[in-house]
Amino acid sequence: MPKPRSFPFHILVFLLPALLIYTAFMIFPLLDSLWLSLSKGGPAGALVFVGVQNYQTLFSQARWANPFWNALRNNALFFVIHMLVQNPVGLLLAALLGARIRGTAIYRTIIFTPTILSVVIIGFVWKLILNPAWGISRTVLQTIGLGSLDTPWLGLESTALVTLSLISVWQNVGIPMMLFLAALIRIPEELLEAAKVDGAGPWRTFWGIQFPLILPTVGIVSVLTFVGNFNAFEIIYATQGALAGPNFASDVLGTFFFRTFFGYQLQPADPYMGSAVAGIMFIIILIGVLIYLFGWQRRVHAIRY
Amino acid sequence: MEKSFPRVSRVLAAHATLLLYSALALFPVLLIILNSFKDRLTIFAVPFDLPSPATFTLDGYRTLGTTARFDLFFLNSFLVTAGSLVLILFVSSMAAFALAEYKFRFNSLTGLYLAIGIMVPIRLGTVGILLIMVDLHLVNTLWSLILVYTAQGIPLAVFVLTVFMRQLPKDLTDAARIDGAGEYRIYWLILPLVRPALGSVLAISMIPIWNDLWFPLILAPGESTKTLVLGAQAFLGEFVNDYNAVLAALTLAILPPVLLYVVFSRQLIRGITAGAVK
Numbered sequence: 001m002p003k004p005r006s007f008p009f010h011i012l013v014f015l016l017p018a019l020l021i022y023t024a025f026m027i028f029p030l031l032d033s034l035w036l037s038l039s040k041g042g043p044a045g046a047l048v049f050v051g052v053q054n055y056q057t058l059f060s061q062a063r064w065a066n067p068f069w070n071a072l073r074n075n076a077l078f079f080v081i082h083m084l085v086q087n088p089v090g091l092l093l094a095a096l097l098g099a100r101i102r103g104t105a106i107y108r109t110i111i112f113t114p115t116i117l118s119v120v121i122i123g124f125v126w127k128l129i130l131n132p133a134w135g136i137s138r139t140v141l142q143t144i145g146l147g148s149l150d151t152p153w154l155g156l157e158s159t160a161l162v163t164l165s166l167i168s169v170w171q172n173v174g175i176p177m178m179l180f181l182a183a184l185i186r187i188p189e190e191l192l193e194a195a196k197v198d199g200a201g202p203w204r205t206f207w208g209i210q211f212p213l214i215l216p217t218v219g220i221v222s223v224l225t226f227v228g229n230f231n232a233f234e235i236i237y238a239t240q241g242a243l244a245g246p247n248f249a250s251d252v253l254g255t256f257f258f259r260t261f262f263g264y265q266l267q268p269a270d271p272y273m274g275s276a277v278a279g280i281m282f283i284i285i286l287i288g289v290l291i292y293l294f295g296w297q298r299r300v301h302a303i304r305y
Numbered sequence: 306m307e308k309s310f311p312r313v314s315r316v317l318a319a320h321a322t323l324l325l326y327s328a329l330a331l332f333p334v335l336l337i338i339l340n341s342f343k344d345r346l347t348i349f350a351v352p353f354d355l356p357s358p359a360t361f362t363l364d365g366y367r368t369l370g371t372t373a374r375f376d377l378f379f380l381n382s383f384l385v386t387a388g389s390l391v392l393i394l395f396v397s398s399m400a401a402f403a404l405a406e407y408k409f410r411f412n413s414l415t416g417l418y419l420a421i422g423i424m425v426p427i428r429l430g431t432v433g434i435l436l437i438m439v440d441l442h443l444v445n446t447l448w449s450l451i452l453v454y455t456a457q458g459i460p461l462a463v464f465v466l467t468v469f470m471r472q473l474p475k476d477l478t479d480a481a482r483i484d485g486a487g488e489y490r491i492y493w494l495i496l497p498l499v500r501p502a503l504g505s506v507l508a509i510s511m512i513p514i515w516n517d518l519w520f521p522l523i524l525a526p527g528e529s530t531k532t533l534v535l536g537a538q539a540f541l542g543e544f545v546n547d548y549n550a551v552l553a554a555l556t557l558a559i560l561p562p563v564l565l566y567v568v569f570s571r572q573l574i575r576g577i578t579a580g581a582v583k
Contacts, residue, residue, distance in 0.1 A: 027421070112570075113330060118515070124555060139353075234518050282429045
């Protein structure tokens with residue numbers, strides 16, 4: 001077949017609307033932000049290219065570096081808690097739903113309900129429940145004999161971040177559950193039957209056959225968790241405000257970015273440093289995605305593109 | 306007998322675990338909804354009791370009606386979500402059709418270019434987006450949100466729709482061409498055939514748009530363009546001590562997504578699994 005000399009017009013018509021909107025409002029702003037992170041405002045509103053100076057400031061000047069490293073540390077803990085709690089619990093629920101018992105559709109629907117609600121609602125609901133003034137958490141904890149655990153969970157520097165992470169886990173556990181369940185259901189029945197005939201119990205069948213077969217989904221869930229967590233903002237902002245209290249104990253990169261870009265209290269807004277924070281978030285997420293694509297997916301599963 | 310007994314106890318244990326977790330998932334939401342219909346005294350005295358004729362009140366909802374424009378916020382959320390979804394489905398299905406149907410030189414490159422947006426959160430370009438919206442005089446308009454959400458939704462939508470359109474038999478479009486149909490007409494004929502995929506894209510795109518707080522906060526925080534989520538956020542902060550009003554606002558904010566979820570849950574589940582697994 002000879003190559004067409006000019007690009008067929010109708011293909012352009014089909015592609016252009018999507019490409020234009022996507023380029024103008026996603027790719028261009030991303031590149032523009034990266035460019036701004038390498039610039040500074042000059043006289044008369046002109047941009048001055050300063051290389052990686054903003055990043056150096058972010059890493060080394062105490063005024064920037066202290067809150068930055070604090071936010072990064074908190075964000076890493078936020079991610080670790082999701083990996084250790086949300087994804088195993090999601091896997092457990094999926095395994096239970098995958099074992100043919102009655103009512104799975106109802107359980108699945110109920111457990112997924114918090115996931116569809118706005119984080120603002122979730123944050124405020126838990127704020128009310130954990131608020132000592134209403135006393136819900138005290139009553140519940142005393143009923144199950146754990147009255148000694150009653151403290152203002154969101155109000156203490158030592159517990160605020162873990163509590164917020166667990167609230168987020170509670171809301172989002174439905175997503176890994178659904179993905180794991182979809183993967184478990186696709187495993188051919190014969191494999192499980194064969195294991196049964198060989199005398200393997202459910203525990204051995206799960207770890208010997210089902211889990212290795214859903215490893216590609218484990219990778220997808222992990223990378224989705226990583227991207228989502230290092231991009232987190234809403235749950236902290238809705239529950240603790242932009243200052244991510246108490247005393248920045250629950251500050252993550254998203255809230256730090258928001259404060260840097262828009263300014264707060266006495267600190268003026270700084271789009272250049274804000275862009276640098278976004279640039280760091282971009283690099284972190286990119287590293288995570290690349291590790292997934294080249295370190296995990298290549299080895300575990302041929303890419304099905 | 307020996308074999309069936311552990312099986313029964315296993316099933317019971319599975320049910321117990323799932324029931325317990327379901328209770329944990331629903332308890333906070335139900336607590337809010339129930340207490341929003343109770344008077345202030347009983348909210349605090351007996352938070353776990355159902356509202357009774359003696360304690361039933363709509364005070365909180367009345368406060369809402371007189372202090373915040375929740376009807377306007379709801380309309381804004383609806384317009385933004387519906388507008389974005391229509392645009393996403395329209396432009397993405399066209400692009401997916403081109404990628405699935407034609408062999409051309411930059412086909413896979415275009416697909417890859419669009420796929421960047423599946424993994425990179427659009428939020429990281431916020432500074433650039435705000436600058437563009439200022440230049441276009443779109444700050445504090447619903448259009449700014451619609452355009453951003455469309456850009457955000459395009460990558461996954463194109464990806465899922467392309468996968469589905471590639472599965473259609475090639476004979477269909479060839480037959481249409483022999484009958485003299487033009488390329489645009491063929492696109493229209495194909496569209497109904499991928500309706501399940503369109504439903505899935507609709508369901509997975511809808512909830513993040515409806516629930517977003519970030520972009521309304523940054524691009525359209527004005528009183529007349531507030532979405533329901535942003536309006537609720539502002540209201541909750543202001544009325545934090547009026548439990549009746551706060552619980553009523555939360556209940557009103559919970560209901561629309563739950564209703565949509567009940568209607569679209571099948572498409573949503575299919576969309577989540579198709580989008581992530583393929």
